[in-house]
Every structure is written in C-alpha cells, then in structure tokens.
Amino acid sequence: MSDCIFCKIAAGEIPSTKVYEDDTVLAFLDLDPQAPQHILLIPKTHIQSAADITAANSAVVAHIFEVAAKIAAEKGFSDGFRVVTNCGEQAGQSVKHLHFHLLAGRDFTWPPG
Numbered sequence: 001m002s003d004c005i006f007c008k009i010a011a012g013e014i015p016s017t018k019v020y021e022d023d024t025v026l027a028f029l030d031l032d033p034q035a036p037q038h039i040l041l042i043p044k045t046h047i048q049s050a051a052d053i054t055a056a057n058s059a060v061v062a063h064i065f066e067v068a069a070k071i072a073a074e075k076g077f078s079d080g081f082r083v084v085t086n087c088g089e090q091a092g093q094s095v096k097h098l099h100f101h102l103l104a105g106r107d108f109t110w111p112p113g
C-alpha cells in the first residue's frame, strides 16, 4: 500500500534499524520502545491486522513466530519474552499493517491492561 509506513520500511524507503530480514519478513527496532528489547516483526506484504489473517496468508505469520524464537535465542532472552499484536483501534493499533511486538528485558504484568 502506497501510504503505509511499514510497507515503506519493508521497501527500504524509510530507514529502520534492522534486526532480521528475509524474503517475507522484516524485524526492526521499535521507535518508541516499551521494554529494554522492543522489536517489531512484520510481513513484507501488506496485511492490515490480525483480523485479516486467512488460510491464504497465514504461512508468513507462522514464519514470523519462527523468526521471533530465533531472535530471542540469538539475543539471549528465550526464557522470558512477550509477543503482542494490537488489532484495531480499541486495542491500540496505530499502524494498520500487521505487526508483532517482541518485548523482553523486564518483568511483564498479566493481564496486560
């Protein structure tokens, strides 16, 4: 999508601090970190939110979770991290391109609020 900020980051049109990249997934540091480690994982193709995951596009979501586990292992926080996706306005989704927050490096409360 031409006006999507995460599509532009995936295309390299807007700079980001990349943590991982392959043909279908990009991981980069969040601009507004909520934990000592705060990485965003996105599909390179535009999917608006978790509400738009279907049998046709879910393979990349499974792959994102593989990448999250790999990053956690490489960065040494496999024993304590949270993966979150905000879906829709009420849940606080500000960027309308599916993304998963990978957070680590502090204690997390439950329920998340």
Ligand code: DGP
Pocket (backbone or CB within 6 Å): 005, 014, 016, 017, 028, 029, 030, 031, 032, 040, 085, 086, 092, 093, 094, 095, 096
């Ligand atoms: P959410 O509120 O769940 O839609 O999360 C969007 C996140 O994206 C938020 O934590 C801030 C981050 N973000 C927004 N714009 C940019 C950007 O241009 N670059 C980076 N690295 N992160 C961004």
